[in-house]
Amino acid sequence: MFKKSTKFLIVDDMNMFRAMVKQSLTAMEFTKHFEANDGSVALKMLEEAVQANEPFEFVICDWNMPKMKGIELLRKVRASAWGKNLAFLMLTAEAEKTTVIEALKEGVDGYIIKPFTVNSLSANLNAIYDKKHVPKAS
């Protein structure tokens, strides 16, 4: 399980979805969550947090946003010096195969289709935790 002080960044251009994610995180007793309404804003926040030495540990990001789309943010994060291993969950209503594939290629850690429930979000967080922290049995 992620520790309760894990620092989350919620990225969605719709206020409503940010509020829903926030509520889910609160229900899971996570206390640190921040919000951005576009990929471009999120990127800035992520970079600033790294510089301030308080990096984000988890990004929950929408797919379709006006200025910088989720996939572009993901690409930039993975290309950065600090974001190779940042947990990144894509949250979207795009149920199309092509988008899922694209996100996977860019190294997304998880993918949830809107609308979601607290349970589905929590299951995904746990799965991502396992993937990142439990050593592969190889």
Place this chain on the structure above:
Amino acid sequence: MNEFLTFFLDEAVDILIGWEKTALRLEEDSSAEVKDELYRAAHNLKSGSGAVGLDAFHHLVHAVEDLISLVMKADGAVAPATIRVFLDTHSTLSQWIDRLRTGDETVPVGEIAAIQEALAPYFADTGHASSEGVLDTTDAVVTVSDSPVEETAVADSSDSQPLLYAAQDDDVKPSAAAPIAPAHSTPAAAPTVGQTTPAKSQETIRVAASKLDNLIELVGELATQQSIVWHAKQTASLDSEASENAIHLIQKIAKDLQNLSLSLRLQPLQSVFQRLERTIRDLARSQDKKVQVVLRGEDVELDKSVAERIADALTHIVRNAIDHGIETFDERAQSGKGPTATIQLEALPAANGVLIKIIDDGRGLNADRIRKKAIERGLITTQQNLSENDIHRLIFQAGLSTAEKVTDVSGRGVGMDVVKTAVENIGGNIQLSSSFGHGTTFSISLPATLSIVDVLLVEAGSILYALPLQDVAEIIDLGDVDLQSLPGGKQLIRLRDSVIPLEDLATHLPQNKRAEGQMVNAGDAMQPAIIIRVGDNLIAFHVKKILGQQLVTVRGLPSVIAHIPGYTGGTILGDGNPCVVLNLSALASRHFEHIHRSEAAAGGAHLDQMSRFEENDSRCLIIESGRHIFATSLMMVREILEDIPCENLPDVHGRPHPFISVRGDLIPVLTLGEENGHLGLGRDARTYIVVANGEGALAVNRILAVSTLEALPLQRDARNSDEFSGVIGFRRFEGHHIPYLDLTIALDSIRAATHFLEGHRAS
């Protein structure tokens, strides 16, 4: 999930505004960006509505989103019919959201069916979406490709990715069948029962973050000043200069706080205007008329509830304009006009609120025909001698419709009288000017906010009333004017060049019926009267006493008295007593209508002795500065500050120059006459007029009056005209011609002459 419904409904309103704008843009610009924007609007509405369980809404948007996808996949201009579908969907969705916001969950089954019917042809029965028909021209059609490579990739990666909520068991491509189900299946799917009722949808409002920042800043300042006072009290020096300053500042901060809090309810008129624009386009199209819409001042802000309550009235005016005002192509050609008519929607900030103008260049009102109709209906008599504008104003009376025949557009039995009532109910008033053959202009002034108004407290009969200041054109002392008593108890006063009727306010108010109309005797000391303007007409209401001016919170009236003409609300005064707030404009216009009627009954009397002021749409501030008296429009003034400290700061030449500090901004203080070398900030000048653009403040001795003044033609040879730059006319004030200044020009010229600001900026 339903606690998020409010979130969704609020966001949906914004998204829909964007939707409409984008759809309209598509007509001219079919670039990928525009299409993408429309797609995102639909997409967000779809996913949002899905998440809050508005299933019927979700399905409808989903279906339209598919059509937008088709449009995106095809290059080239979009067919008007397709744009039509987007716009129709927009209006259905907007109304739906509006209903949901009031807690009404009715699913618009008929409209959904109509949209789905319109969508069906795009998704041919092959089940495969076709781009044909989306396009305007026969441009090449790009087909959707489902790359096999990607298919295998899915299989591979989904094995190794337990997190993948892939779409395998969903219908992957939501192209045809599911969402665009036959119309009649929708009612069954409509989840009217399943959704929980939103608890009387909590009204929310979007506020610019900068306003909140200001608010917090002000509260911070308040705390600081308060602690200074507290500290002073501890050290027993309450009348020290520091604590006096702090008390002063606290007063000012309190006022700023009040203004700022009120402004939180303000919203730009953009959404209202866009809705009107839409109505205009739809109607024009349905009547084969070509209308160009010009929007001005969409960013002017109005209280949200005022905007909501006025929207229908505006729509009605616009409908009328298109239905009756705008001519057909042929008619326009015959009268030498271009084929495209123009309707301009304009919002202007006014002294106490907002002025909305709806201007069309159609055929204008036909005074002869209105007059004939009014005579037929017994509203006036043949003998009555009415000015053209009086005749035009008859359209505001119930039972006068001049449309030759009832059309399905505005012939619904709702006349302009309803519009007028709606405007007056929220404390506004409506004016109209029309020129036969050239067009009509409606001017609607509205209070910026419903809840808090600046009022004048007056005593009439033996009762106290509050009169919204925005209704008051002028206050006069009847001792200063010529008074004539006519046989039959009517009184008239001569005010400057006008003769206007004088009425006792008390006799117009029901509770006061027993108070016999008081006659004013010429020599009586201090007989205040309040002048109200209705269209071209002025009327003076005599009151017993004016007690002062005050900001009050207006509340609704209990239903037993709410219907009383002239009553608009109630308030609690500082001493705890209740007080009725009057709508004087409504009262005055009732009076004039009553005169028309009673004259009609009496066979016509003499109103023609009433001369009228020249049209002059704004109120003036009359200012004394040094030895000058001049007038300026209230519209050019941002605020008037009194008794605040004025600091001298060095300019670039090292000379001290006066500045005042307003909410942290330093505003240079200038004095009229400086450009001619008569420098000298009057020692007594403690009143500062900050110009509308906030770039300067004029120090003046005092404000003499706020009043509507008669405009005089600009004569170059008039005395004093060269003394100030920025003189744009003259006004008549107490028998004198006084210059009428454009304050911005005046201050600019002073500044240029003193080389002051450039220097300061450079330093």
